[in-house]
Amino acid sequence: MALEIGELSASAAKTRGIDWLGLAVGIAILVVAPFLIYPVFLIKLLCMALFACAFNLMIGGGGLLSFGHAAFFGGGAYIAAETAKNFGFPFEFALLAGVASATFLGFLFGVIAIRRQGLFFAMITLALAQAVYFLALRLPFTHSEDGIQAVPRGWLFGVVDLKDNFAMYYVTAAIFLAGYLLVARVWKSPFGQVLRAIKDNQPRMISLGYPVDRYKLMNFVLSAALSGLAGSLKAMGLGLATLTDVDFTTSIAVVLMVLLGGMGTLLGPVVGAIISVSMDDYLAGIGIPVPVVIGVIFVVIILVFRRGIVGEVVHYWRKWQARKPATRA
Amino acid sequence: MSATALFGQLLLGLINGSFYAMLSLGLAIIFGLLAIVNAAQGAFYMLGAFIAWMLFQYLGIGYWASFVLAPLAVAIIGMILERTLIRRVYNLDHLYGLLLTLGLFQIIQGMFVHWYGTSGQPYDYPDILTGGHNLGFMFLPTYRAWVVVASLIFCFGTWYAIEKTRLGAYLRAATENPTLVRAFGINVPMLVTLAFGGGVALAGLAGVLAAPIYQVNPLMGGNILTTVFAVVVVGGFGSILGAIVTGLALGVLEGFSKVFYPEASNMVIFAVMIVVLMIKPAGLFGRER
Amino acid sequence: MLEIAGLHGFYGESHVLHGVDLSVRAGEVVTIVGRNGAGKTTTLRAVMGILQKRSGSIRVMGTETIKLPPERVARLGVGYVPEERGIFASLNVTENLMLPPTLAPGGMTTEEIYRLFPNLKDRAKSQGSKLTGGEQQMLAIARVLRTGAKFLLLDEPTEGLAPVIVQQIGRVLETIKERNLTVLLVEQNFRFAARVSDRHYVMESGKIIDAIGRSEIAGKMERLEEYLGV
Ligand SMILES: Nc1ncnc2c1ncn2[C@@H]1O[C@H](COP(=O)(O)OP(=O)(O)O)[C@@H](O)[C@H]1O
Ligand SMILES: [Mg+2]
Numbered sequence: 001m002a003l004e005i006g007e008l009s010a011s012a013a014k015t016r017g018i019d020w021l022g023l024a025v026g027i028a029i030l031v032v033a034p035f036l037i038y039p040v041f042l043i044k045l046l047c048m049a050l051f052a053c054a055f056n057l058m059i060g061g062g063g064l065l066s067f068g069h070a071a072f073f074g075g076g077a078y079i080a081a082e083t084a085k086n087f088g089f090p091f092e093f094a095l096l097a098g099v100a101s102a103t104f105l106g107f108l109f110g111v112i113a114i115r116r117q118g119l120f121f122a123m124i125t126l127a128l129a130q131a132v133y134f135l136a137l138r139l140p141f142t143h144s145e146d147g148i149q150a151v152p153r154g155w156l157f158g159v160v161d162l163k164d165n166f167a168m169y170y171v172t173a174a175i176f177l178a179g180y181l182l183v184a185r186v187w188k189s190p191f192g193q194v195l196r197a198i199k200d201n202q203p204r205m206i207s208l209g210y211p212v213d214r215y216k217l218m219n220f221v222l223s224a225a226l227s228g229l230a231g232s233l234k235a236m237g238l239g240l241a242t243l244t245d246v247d248f249t250t251s252i253a254v255v256l257m258v259l260l261g262g263m264g265t266l267l268g269p270v271v272g273a274i275i276s277v278s279m280d281d282y283l284a285g286i287g288i289p290v291p292v293v294i295g296v297i298f299v300v301i302i303l304v305f306r307r308g309i310v311g312e313v314v315h316y317w318r319k320w321q322a323r324k325p326a327t328r329a
Numbered sequence: 330m331s332a333t334a335l336f337g338q339l340l341l342g343l344i345n346g347s348f349y350a351m352l353s354l355g356l357a358i359i360f361g362l363l364a365i366v367n368a369a370q371g372a373f374y375m376l377g378a379f380i381a382w383m384l385f386q387y388l389g390i391g392y393w394a395s396f397v398l399a400p401l402a403v404a405i406i407g408m409i410l411e412r413t414l415i416r417r418v419y420n421l422d423h424l425y426g427l428l429l430t431l432g433l434f435q436i437i438q439g440m441f442v443h444w445y446g447t448s449g450q451p452y453d454y455p456d457i458l459t460g461g462h463n464l465g466f467m468f469l470p471t472y473r474a475w476v477v478v479a480s481l482i483f484c485f486g487t488w489y490a491i492e493k494t495r496l497g498a499y500l501r502a503a504t505e506n507p508t509l510v511r512a513f514g515i516n517v518p519m520l521v522t523l524a525f526g527g528g529v530a531l532a533g534l535a536g537v538l539a540a541p542i543y544q545v546n547p548l549m550g551g552n553i554l555t556t557v558f559a560v561v562v563v564g565g566f567g568s569i570l571g572a573i574v575t576g577l578a579l580g581v582l583e584g585f586s587k588v589f590y591p592e593a594s595n596m597v598i599f600a601v602m603i604v605v606l607m608i609k610p611a612g613l614f615g616r617e618r
Numbered sequence: 619m620l621e622i623a624g625l626h627g628f629y630g631e632s633h634v635l636h637g638v639d640l641s642v643r644a645g646e647v648v649t650i651v652g653r654n655g656a657g658k659t660t661t662l663r664a665v666m667g668i669l670q671k672r673s674g675s676i677r678v679m680g681t682e683t684i685k686l687p688p689e690r691v692a693r694l695g696v697g698y699v700p701e702e703r704g705i706f707a708s709l710n711v712t713e714n715l716m717l718p719p720t721l722a723p724g725g726m727t728t729e730e731i732y733r734l735f736p737n738l739k740d741r742a743k744s745q746g747s748k749l750t751g752g753e754q755q756m757l758a759i760a761r762v763l764r765t766g767a768k769f770l771l772l773d774e775p776t777e778g779l780a781p782v783i784v785q786q787i788g789r790v791l792e793t794i795k796e797r798n799l800t801v802l803l804v805e806q807n808f809r810f811a812a813r814v815s816d817r818h819y820v821m822e823s824g825k826i827i828d829a830i831g832r833s834e835i836a837g838k839m840e841r842l843e844e845y846l847g848v
Contacts, residue, residue, distance in 0.1 A: 003422045003424055003425070065424050065427075065428075112603055112606050112607070113606070115606070115610045116606070116610055118422075118423055118424060119366045119423050119424065119427055120562060122366075122424065122427055123366065123558040123559075123561065123562055124562055124602070124606065126555055126558055127555055127556075127558050127559040127562060127599055127602055128599065128603075130555040130556075130559075130599065131596055131599035131600075134595040134596055134599075135596075137595075138592055138595075248551065248555065252431065252435070255428070255431075259428065289439045289440065289442065289443035290439070291435045291436075291438060291439030291442070292435065292436050292439035292440055292443065293439075294432075294435050294439075295431075295432040295433065295434070295435030295436030295437075295439060296432070296436060297432070298428060298429065298431060298432025298435065299414065299429060299432040299433065299436070302418060302425050302428055302429045302432065303414065303417055303418075303429070306421075306425070495716070498709055498713045498716070498717055499717070501706065501708050501709060502706045502708075502709060502717055504708070505706050505707060505708060506704055506706065508668050508688065509698075509700060509704040510717075511667075511668075511687065511688040511689045511692075512666050512667075512668055512688045512689075512691075512692055512698045512700075513689075513692055513698075513717065513718035513719065513765075514689050514692035514693045514718065514719055514721055514765075515689055515718075515719060516689050517689070
């Protein structure tokens with residue numbers, strides 16, 4: 001029995017091209033949001049949402065569950081912070097440096113782990129991420145427990161001063177939107193279709209002559225790169241990169257967001273990120289231990305609604321749609 | 330570098346290795362029967378230590394009674410979780426089992442962090458195991474010697490029970506073909522519950538053994554879990570003896586690297602894992618599946 | 619010993635057994651014959667409780683078992699020899715032999731078993747994965763004879779085996795009969811079945827379509843061959 005991964009392909013095939021209405025609503029929300037909610041909180045939220053989309057790309061596309069994505073997120077964050085603060089990189093180059101390092105790390109992880117699937121893939125990525133965590137603990141530039149703090153945001157292309165929270169927010173929102181649309185695009189592409197076919201029936205795709213491992217590796221590296229982008233953006237936006245970013249708890253947090261929202265659905269990771277980041281914030285305020293709540297949510301999702309929120313909604317919507325003509329007749 | 334330091338680190342490596350061995354042995358038993366990688370294994374290790382500590386702290390119950398009671402309590406908690414929650418995911422993708430036990434891990438660890446913080450509680454050696462012997466080339470603390478002996482006895486005892494006894498034959502047969510074993514009149518669902526209890530009890534026992542050496546800390550389970558996963562990837566899930574040997578060997582190797590290059594000691598097991606994956610992706614004792 | 623009435627069986631959504639009725643009296647050897655895919659194996663799996671999606675009535679020694687799990691059915695004194703033999707590769711011959719727990723007194727002793735299956739004794743320490751097809755079949759039968767089961771379900775014990783071994787299995791079945799055990803045998807090898815069976819059921823598309831007594835066999839040989847498509 002397979003993971004219950006939302007059938008993105010079906011909806012993608014129906015709505016040829018882009019869902020313009022959905023996009024317009026999304027952009028409107030992004031534009032209005034900072035007037036209602038503290039922009040720095042939104043920056044953090046969008047970074048986590050982008051991270052979740054990146055993670056979702058891999059599990060939704062390749063069916064591979066990684067327990068080590070914090071390595072890419074945190075690795076990107078450290079490099080972006082370091083290059084911006086101590087090398088004097090401008091904003092966009094710091095981001096690029098972060099993405100490049102996460103891409104490289106993703107390639108290394110992928111080459112090592114991609115040969116195994118399922119449980120072993122998860123365990124291997126977890127162990128590799130732990131190795132990265134120990135590196136971050138030991139290397140001098142990461143300043144162990146303190147992390148890299150007070151990272152200057154700098155100027156976008158030398159013209160927009162990002163010290164302003166609104167400016168930083170809109171830049172983040174634009175990058176998030178681009179990342180989100182990229183995931184959607186990848187999924188609709190022939191590349192995405194091959195990935196789904198591999199997920200459904202790997203032996204068949206091997207016998208058809210597809211270089212299955214290379215496809216999975218490419219997808220994994222792309223997911224790592226986007227995770228790195230999310231991490232770099234977070235480091236720039238919040239001005240710090242710490243051990244938490246590469247920690248196991250961050251790897252789990254992203255699994256939770258995607259599981260909660262719905263694996264393999266486009267919007268799921270965003271919904272999951274919104275709920276989970278707001279919940280973290282809220283729980284921290286009233287002193288309920290966050291990990292316990294996270295654990296309980298894990299258990300409940302797996303026992304009660306494995307499709308996740310968006311996945312379940314889509315599922316029942318489709319069922320209802322399928323029943324409608326029958327009741328009319 | 331002094332020989333005393335070298336042998337001291339090797340002994341500690343051997344002790345850590347025997348903990349790795351016990352935890353991964355438990356994982357292998359559970360995986361064989363349930364096809365689940367139990368991510369809560371680290372939490373059960375922590376629970377073993379914490380229950381021993383709590384028995385002493387709140388009830389004045391000493392080490393030797395805890396040595397029996399704590400693993401037993403861990404086994405019972407494990408069996409209840411298996412019966413009520415884990416059982417429900419057997420027919421799903423194996424990853425759900427990993428995610429579910431990961432959730433349980435979070436809950437258990439989170440509660441203890443909430444109650445006891447992350448600073449760690451001291452737990453005393455039992456009286457008759459204090460002190461030590463000077464062996465000439467090193468000082469051998471009695472308690473550490475006991476831990477090595479005890480965990481080796483339990484590791485090989487488990488191996489013997491699985492390979493040489495009737496119950497072990499049921500277990501191996503049920504790992505291969507549970508339905509047929511049921512058709513012979515054996516209550517396999519019960520066997521599965523017992524195996525889960527036994528598998529987590531091994532972790533609990535390691536926790537009790539570890540309590541006087543390391544402090545009793547809610548985070549101790551998370552720290553050992555990733556290492557044990559790496560050990561499992563290196564050894565593969567194919568063989569009981571393989572799990573024991575891999576755990577011990579990697580523990581000793583880690584001890585060695587602490588002597589010669591302490592900065593890398595945390596990394597050495599992961600490095601071995603990477604090398605093994607490149608050469609033999611199924612693990613040293615694993616079967617490709 | 620066994621009464622099946624209106625048995626329906628399913629693999630997931632696919633309906634395989636469509637109302638099977640048959641009965642086996644104590645001490646009888648009864649055969650189910652039928653083409654590949656007729657549902658013979660599925661019937662045995664339903665009796666054992668291995669096939670869980672089933673409805674109707676199955677009474678074993680007077681006990682209704684349609685809701686019982688396999689281990690409870692076995693405990694009534696039922697021994698099962700599956701079509702694929704089910705020898706455990708990770709267990710050696712002795713462990714395989716000793717695996718099924720005793721269900722009732724009166725099972726064969728190890729000596730009796732080794733007398734009946736001399737080659738198993740020679741291979742006592744061999745791993746299950748190392749046995750030939752014939753040895754596997756011998757072991758699969760031997761292992762249920764030890765348990766004291768009074769009612770045996772044998773699924774195509776001669777399938778794919780050399781004539782010498784088929785003869786040997788024939789002798790084993792005669793011994794089983796002498797010990798007054800009850801047997802429900804699934805067999806495609808009709809010559810073999812005719813030699814040891816008291817009665818025959820013919821199965822097609824998940825239903826029993828004919829029943830033939832021992833005395834009628836000679837006369838109905840042609841019809842049977844038609845059923846089996848030989
Ligand atoms: N595990 C299974 N899943 C789905 N269908 C099955 C399964 N096993 C058997 N079948 C189908 O059930 C029918 C009866 O099979 P079976 O009882 O094995 O026949 P027989 O033993 O008479 O050759 C066949 O059509 C077969 O394809
Ligand atoms: Mg058959």
